[in-house]
Amino acid sequence: MTWGPAYNKPSTRRVSMEYHPAPANKQSAYKAGQRVHSDKFGDGIVLESKLESDGEEILDVHFSDYGLKHLMASLANLKIVS
Secondary structure (H helix, E strand, O other): OOEEOOOOOOOOOOOOOOOOOOOOOOOOOOOOOOOOEOOOOOEEEEEEEEEEEOEEEEEEEEOOOEEEEEHHHHHHEEEOOO
């Protein structure tokens, strides 16, 4: 049981600790070594791509002007250059 912040009453929030693997049919759109372009950060290189348990692709991209960025592929709006 967890406790809420107000009045030391138990919280009604439920937390699931179950493991949910990434969907088997979901594949990474990005691969390490690919060159990409972002309208916000400019040109970069994908260093790592991981699929999370919910199917979201998480990228580590190094941009020449902004350094290392940890991005969600669905929100990053990256264009693959090569």
